Amino acid sequence: IKSVTFNVRGAYAYGYLKAERGVHRLVRISPFDANKRRHTSFCALDVVAELDDDIEVEIKDEDLRVDTYRSGGAGGQHINKTDSAIRLTHLPTGIVVAVQSERSQHKNRSKAMSMLKAKIYEYEQDRKRRDLERFYGAKGEIAWGSQIRSYVLQPYTLAKDHRTGEENTNIEAVLDGAIQPFIEAYLGASARGTLRGQAPAEEMPV
Structure with a gap:
């Protein structure tokens, strides 16, 4: 693992x-x-927080790259023959999220977007923490x-x-x-x- x-x-x-x-x-x-x-x-x-609906994280279309691919499977009839897996890349931060747990591309995209927003939120929190650490001389990365x-x-x-x-x-x-x-x-x-x-x-x- x-x-x-x-x-x-x-x-x-x-x-x-x-x-x-x-x-x-x-x-x-x-x-x-x-x-x-x-x-x-x-x-x-x-550790990242799962965002509530009232916490807004704006992701501009031009800042997002969407890749689709076939999700892995056990073989035979269970192999997903459509490009249902989703990989989202947030270009300004370089954060990448990939989801293939659902057979539906729509569900995978929705889940990936939720994860991406949470990671971007945590990225911004990290940036604020780094600013504080530089101020106090702490080493917490x-x-x-x-x-x-x-x-x-x-x-x-x-x-x-x-x-x-x-x-x-x-x-x-x-x-x-x-x-x-x-x-x-x-x-x-x-x-x-x-x-x-x-x-x-x-x-x-x-």
Whole structure:
């Protein structure tokens, strides 16, 4: 698996899960290494909000490139013989979204447009965050080597958030989803302005 996209629904889902946005580092004994050596893996996680209908994101026709192609299938009668898959490219930002989950090109286009608007919205939010980070000297971009949290399985067990210092030695529980303490620690530190030199929320420029 190279990438996964999924939806999370629930009260304050984006407000909580935005704390997970960044690079996560895993240290373990690789099951694929006959010499049982430790290996380090990285995963970049992005979190984008699903926009409500009352949030407007304008996409001009001249800024959009639309490509259609045949979606993949299991073969035989299930192969889609029409160009129902959609790939949208937003030329000003370079953001690309592809959808082929529906058999209808119209449904795929509608879903792709919704995803594209959400990504453009997040792109603009990122731009604002980068402006704030330059102002405060913070380094918060998603990039290899700048992990927000490490999960160490060997030679000891520890999950540690590098932004807040929150730790948990019960690594199996954390990997099974017990991340609420990390999220709460992040939100608290963010509100207090103690994340990587960040200013308190009420003092940050709009």
